[in-house]
Amino acid sequence: MTQRRVLVVAIDTAQILDVTGPLEVFSTASRFWPVADYRTEVVSAEGGPVVSSSGLAFATEPLAAVNGTVDTLVVTGGRDMDAACADTELLRHVVRLADNARRITSVCSGAFLLAAAGLLDGRRATTHWAECQQLQRAHPGITVETDAIYVRDGDTWTSAGVTSGIDLALALVAEDHGQQAASVTAR
Secondary structure (H helix, E strand, O other): OOOOEEEOOOOOOHHHHHHHHHHHHHHHHHHHOOOOOOOEEEOOOEEEEEOOOOHHHHHHEEHOOOOOOEEEEEEEOOOOOHHHHOOHHHHHHHHHHOOEEEEEEOOOOHHHHHHHHHOOOOOEEOOHHHHHHHHHHOOOOEEEOOOOOEEEOOOEEEOOOOOOHHHHHHHHHHHOOOOOHHHHHHO
16 A cells, blocks of 8 residues: 655635645545545645635645655645745745656646646646636646636646535546545545
8 A cells, every 4th residue: 555645735815625625535535445545734835824715724834844755736726826826935846846746736726826837838727717718818838628627637637616626636536546436535
């Protein structure tokens, strides 16, 4: 049984379901599917408490402290993506972690952070339906799919809205352990 390290990158103003939806999928898969062994970590640029868009704060570890191999990098979205996309230190860490990850994913507007880091150039991607045109205009090198729940392009996966992050995480479980594992997890 191989333990899979899942790193969830959160920003201030993150939508809490962007973070907790995938976390619960991986946690539930590990609980109910005998060979699934996901180890999840929530990280942010500075570490410490991150305040979500709903006002709920949650603990994170600093990105700079993350070493070693990452199986799945999950980049979450939030209300203030402009600030996150302008944070050169955050982008540097996302690129560093993506270079060592088996797969790279985003939930909702987290696609903007992946795009700002250059990780979606030449790829197909999606984001929240209300922001698809903005992503396409800002990053013309990306083929934005406006009607997808999630899009897989090689080792890079992006999801539409916050609940689509749950669908994407279930698809990742299915890729790792088969559709039956994803079905057991979804139940």
